[in-house]
Amino acid sequence: MSHKRVAILISGGGSNMVSLVESMTGDHPARPCLVLSNIASAGGLTKAAAAGIPTAVVDHKPFGKDRAAFEAELVKPILDAGADIVCLAGFMRVLTDGFVSQFQGRMLNIHPSLLPKYTGLNTHARALEAGDRQHGCTVHEVTAVLDDGPILGQARVDVAANDTPETLAAKVLVEEHKLYPAVLRRYAAGDRTPVILG
Ligand code: GRF
Numbered sequence: 001m002s003h004k005r006v007a008i009l010i011s012g013g014g015s016n017m018v019s020l021v022e023s024m025t026g027d028h029p030a031r032p033c034l035v036l037s038n039i040a041s042a043g044g045l046t047k048a049a050a051a052g053i054p055t056a057v058v059d060h061k062p063f064g065k066d067r068a069a070f071e072a073e074l075v076k077p078i079l080d081a082g083a084d085i086v087c088l089a090g091f092m093r094v095l096t097d098g099f100v101s102q103f104q105g106r107m108l109n110i111h112p113s114l115l116p117k118y119t120g121l122n123t124h125a126r127a128l129e130a131g132d133r134q135h136g137c138t139v140h141e142v143t144a145v146l147d148d149g150p151i152l153g154q155a156r157v158d159v160a161a162n163d164t165p166e167t168l169a170a171k172v173l174v175e176e177h178k179l180y181p182a183v184l185r186r187y188a189a190g191d192r193t194p195v196i197l198g
Contacts, residue, residue: 007083014044023181
């Protein structure tokens with residue numbers, strides 16, 4: 001069986017990338033083919049290289065506000081790697097419709113909230129400020145609207161009275177590392193049934 005080839009885009013430590021890479025073994029229908037970052041110093045690049053996965057960097061800074069020019073470079077290593085699926089995993093650049101449309105129906109993202117609540121940044125602080133009793137993370141298909149596409153999985157955590165944004169983020173991250181691999185395994189097999197954890 002030929003495996004689906006998965007490119008993973010990161011901007012930081014890449015803990016979600018590591019979880020995804022570690023899950024793609026045995027009878028899993030996919031294998032990682034590239035770890036790509038917009039930040040040359042992203043810690044995840046070292047982890048990917050240590051795992052023997054091809055890496056690439058396309059720094060967004062030289063392109064300034066010209067998102068299209070940045071994305072025209074960003075797409076090249078993804079196409080060169082023959083990626084069938086693109087996983088955004090802590091990738092911190094907003095992507096235009098021009099980029100997203102090239103991967104419509106085959107690009108995923110993990111977002112640290114129970115979408116549709118709290119799109120955008122600072123999700124944990126916002127959940128605490130709202131007094132939410134539950135919080136969590138969502139894996140969704142990427143569309144041109146930020147943090148909006150079809151939901152493919154969610155994991156919930158209870159919010160404790162003494163939680164801070166940091167402690168809540170840490171609880172959610174544990175669930176992210178379970179949810180994203182579970183969703184990718186189904187998605188790579190062509191199954192879009194949502195994964196609901198916790
Ligand atoms: C995590 O908080 C995740 O929710 C978001 O990016 C952050 C860093 O993830 N998507 P990682 O450790 O770089 O995978």
